[in-house]
Amino acid sequence: DRAAYFDGKSALAVDDSAAQTLNILKPPLTTECWVRSTNAAQVGVHIGLVSYGIPGGPAVPGLVRGGYKLGINPSGNILFTLFAVVDVQSDVPFPFDGAWHHLAAVYSVADGGVHFYLDGQEVPFVAETRNLTPPGTRHLDIGAQFTGIGRFDGVIDRVRISKADLTPAQLDSV
Numbered sequence: 001d002r003a004a005y006f007d008g009k010s011a012l013a014v015d016d017s018a019a020q021t022l023n024i025l026k027p028p029l030t031t032e033c034w035v036r037s038t039n040a041a042q043v044g045v046h047i048g049l050v051s052y053g054i055p056g057g058p059a060v061p062g063l064v065r066g067g068y069k070l071g072i073n074p075s076g077n078i079l080f081t082l083f084a085v086v087d088v089q090s091d092v093p094f095p096f097d098g099a100w101h102h103l104a105a106v107y108s109v110a111d112g113g114v115h116f117y118l119d120g121q122e123v124p125f126v127a128e129t130r131n132l133t134p135p136g137t138r139h140l141d142i143g144a145q146f147t148g149i150g151r152f153d154g155v156i157d158r159v160r161i162s163k164a165d166l167t168p169a170q171l172d173s174v
Helices: none
Strands: 004-007 012-015 029-036 047-054 066-072 077-082 086-093 101-108 113-118 121-127 139-142 153-162
Touching: 029 047, 029 066, 047 153, 066 101, 077 101, 077 113, 086 113, 086 121, 139 153
Parallel strands: none
Antiparallel strands: 004 153, 012 139, 029 101, 029 153, 047 066, 047 139, 066 077, 077 086, 101 113, 113 121
């Protein structure tokens, strides 16, 4: 078992500054992971499962916001975020049932938006064609987003980010 266990107080952060492998500036982009949690009480804030860059918000001198995130919104629904651009809402609740669930967001301007997947099944497609904003930092966060905000209480495994619009058969959902 190589899953990362989070208690809502910690997260993993990886510095991608040298390689900039995840510095994806143009779609397509697929972000996916396996997730398990029973703590539905953590909803109410934006939760980061997998994020790269700096979230939007009030302007701060010297802080450049941009990047992307697969996460859970304050209502408990799965979302994909283009930091400093838009939260793409799926309106699909994350199941806090203690079972493993595969989540994926496939962002493709050519397809006209974001395909959301839960356990290998496509759930609502959401139209969105705005571009990514370049991230102000080259940090990948797992179990949180920039500087540890939006921390997750649960388990995350098999995180994968692809510079392609993966098909359902190509997702890591089995």
